[in-house]
Amino acid sequence: MMPDLGKYTFAVLASYGATIVLLVALVAVSFWQRARVKRALAEVEARAGKSDG
Amino acid sequence: MIALLLRDLRLSFRAGGGFGLGLAFFLLVAVLVPLGVGPEGGTLAKIAPGILWVGALLACLLSLDRIFALDFEDGSLDLLATAPLPLEGAVAVKAAAHWLVTGLPLTLASPVLGLLLFLPERGYLWLVVSLAIGTPALSIIGAFGAALTVGLKRGGLLLGLLVLPLYVPTLIFGAEVVKRGAAGMEIGTPLAMLAAITAGATALLPFAAAAALRINLR
Amino acid sequence: MIALLLRDLRLSFRAGGGFGLGLAFFLLVAVLVPLGVGPEGGTLAKIAPGILWVGALLACLLSLDRIFALDFEDGSLDLLATAPLPLEGAVAVKAAAHWLVTGLPLTLASPVLGLLLFLPERGYLWLVVSLAIGTPALSIIGAFGAALTVGLKRGGLLLGLLVLPLYVPTLIFGAEVVKRGAAGMEIGTPLAMLAAITAGATALLPFAAAAALRINLR
Amino acid sequence: MELVVSDLAVERGGLVVLAGVSFRLAAGGALVLRGPNGVGKTTLLRTLAGLQPAVAGSVSVPPESLAYASHADGLKAVLTVTENLAFWAAVYGTGAGAVAGAMQRMNLAALAERRAANLSAGQKRRLGLARLLVTGRPIWVLDEPTVSLDAASVELFAWVLRAHLASGGAALIATHIDLGLPEAEVLELAPFRADGPALAVAGGFDDSFDGAFG
């Protein structure tokens, strides 16, 4: 399954590892922020809606 | 005391980034020097310990005048001086806050910058160690300089002029540790001296700085 | 306009030394680097052009935040913006005042510092020429950065982060001129580029800086 | 030479604080703006001075006729009283005669060579007001001009102001203190306060997608 990377195993694996860590972190942060803001907004909109009507 | 520490930390986070910026400046020095000096690896490796220490020093310096100047301008320093808090303690705490937002992140990031300057491999450990031991001295000495110049607008350059000579011993011993470390030589003596400077400065300078502050507030 | 220039010059003389301090800082960098790097003449000669230019740049940077910050804090910037004076002109004049108290004395003093760093003889002329042509760009670019960060307390480090990347081309061309000059090579192209940057920055950046100021005052 | 403000709305921190403000200030007139702390007096004056854009409405004022004095005096601590004034005189092109006259009128002659840093709070304020005189501008826009002034100085200021009005000037003054100017009109700002959700920056981005979230 795992391809034989020869003497460059570290370089290749580290590259893929670093990339994936960074990308996952970016995606996670983006979606976490999205969820947080969405939730807070929903709360406030609900409050505003109640006080208006 | 803890309240003051927390306040100072919070202030530096709120106003333009705290951690990030001291670091960014250090990074910039490490980037600019090769840009100016040129790309040859051999030369860079030779000057790396010195440049990294000079960079750390300048990064500290650039944020020094904020230790007291902002508090002085908006009147909080007057209020702090009349508060039930020994001014010596306040100075020490403010220096500590300064170290936490400049010296510490700088120490942690230094290996990456060592990379940019082709620091020899054996040097990394000693770079980190020397910065960890030496940067507190930079903050406390800087706090003293900041206390001396607090009344003056545009004190920035004057502060630099006053403080940099005081930084010389720290710089020399710090850079020496890294240089010897990188060359695989014995590092005991400079390291001991560095530690002694930090210990001495931390023990004595808060008093001098508090005295200077009192005079400046008068 | 002339009144503004005179005022700014007078302010920097009164408040902590003007000329003297930019220079002193430059001097300190030139002294600290050999202390950090070690005393070998060969290495120092090689890095001299780069270090001198980096030193000039940092000396500029350290005094940048004063270009507008003080005026902002005490309310004179509001008053200047409502005065019958194009803000673009005010920016240009303030940058010029900054150059007169930092860039110019630094240029004049640079040969002495070249000596400290063992700059090869042929390099002195080009060191002075490149600084004379390049430092105005540093002041005007710096004024732009200062205008961006004027509203922010503790803007010092942020300013550094914003401005230093903008300084990169000036630094590279400037140091290149000195390096080539010292090596007896042809210096036409980098010198022309340096001049072009200064000319371009002087022509365009005051507008960007004035726009940034207006936004910050809003 | 007339300042006409019609249906003006001004904003601070992304929120409209005052709306529907209209008034007219003619040569020789003085208008005192009153209102509780935080109602938006400073914001209104800054908008008139052109430091920030209006949200709605219009301000019509002859070009180069306004002189604005804010909460802060804009003094340079290291310059002397004379130097501070001379700078503004040069900027406004009014010359050295104006400086001497202004110092005389604001009772600053004795302090002429004193650095601004060494003035007391009230003396600083007097110097800030003297700056208005050297601008030579007809319409003064003043934000709490008499803060820290003692009774004698307030009177002096009222007297200077009257002379300015008599010579065809006009003044718009935000203040909490009685200035001793019975002839001035008073505009109470509290009724123009724009609160309630309906008025968050009108037509601004923040409102342009009401309902976008279902």
Next chain:
Amino acid sequence: MELVVSDLAVERGGLVVLAGVSFRLAAGGALVLRGPNGVGKTTLLRTLAGLQPAVAGSVSVPPESLAYASHADGLKAVLTVTENLAFWAAVYGTGAGAVAGAMQRMNLAALAERRAANLSAGQKRRLGLARLLVTGRPIWVLDEPTVSLDAASVELFAWVLRAHLASGGAALIATHIDLGLPEAEVLELAPFRADGPALAVAGGFDDSFDGAFG
């Protein structure tokens, strides 16, 4: 708990500005310092607060009993109202209850989460005064506390001050404005003004070689 000042002389910029000032402020009392601009009120208060040494005379005050409020409010623009107060409460060891109480009493509750930078001049001042409440100190030393306050806020402040006096506190206040505190004593400082060259800092460096030049 008494502040006793006897025969005090204070200097500013190397010159004695006031001399022979004596008064006594007991618990429950308020003393208003009056005097024209530049007479030396700020200098006197700073001396009492221990920020500068007296030239002559003595100040006797119980330790840790003074709270000083200067012209400047000492607010941190980037901290919120609550954070600003909480910091001083922590420094004076009075705790979070004091913060809430002070905000309530100075009518700041609605602004609790606002950054100090976004307050109007009068709101800032109210916050500066709220700081006094969180110090828990009995003797207040106030330099023009009501600058920029509107009428309602001045009244609020007078009311808070009265409560403070009633609870055994004391207050020393320099002001040009009527505070609406008829029960306060008034000390006019003008008679203590020390002018004339004879009074250049007595015993100071400048005097120690009088006559050295024949």
Next chain:
Amino acid sequence: MSIWEYANPKKFMQTSAWALPGLIVLTVVCMAVGLVWGFFFTPDDYKQGSTVKIIYLHVPAAMMAINAWAMMLVTSLIWVVRRHHVSALAAKAAAPIGLTFTLIALATGALWGQPMWGTWWAWDPRLTSFLVLCLFYLGYIALWKAIENPDTAADLTAVLCVVGSVFALLSRYAVNFWNQGLHQGASLSLDKEENVSDVFWQPLVICIAGFVLLFVTLVLVRTRTEIRARRLAALLSRERLA
């Protein structure tokens, strides 16, 4: 119908909500296929050995790092000229993505350099200018963070972006004065003859597409978050007033 309609936040929210699910699926598929193909099913290069596999990360990341800045420049200009809030927020949303791509390009480049050139880092023109780009991203993000008023921040960062772009180009030109550098020249050109062989090329193209899609998707998601955050701030301050 003009393209500016999408500058209306309502329209933007609707359209992006409609497009996002498909985009997310497409992105995941493209990235997965490209990376798996690149990592598991390509041969080693005769010269570079297995390190060629790094190309599938390095090249797309480097390309997108530059393109992200270009996109920020365009949206900043739109904000300055036409004052469409969505475009300002899109620029803000794109910056951290661009920064991440820059970091990926730097990291993979460094890891690739160690076996190929015998050093993690060289002051090669292309590498250097990338480092400068990284600094621009940091400064841009720091400026957004430092300013409280969102419109002020949008204006100032837009000015910075425009001026910064000019200087970034200048530095790119300036560093060429040192030497030609160690770094590869362009190897992807439309001229088929000059291209690396198909075995490397095909997965690379898919990876590039994946990175482009990832960028677009993330920009949309983050812009939506920014719009909501603006709305949230407006509602909160209204509540405070009322």
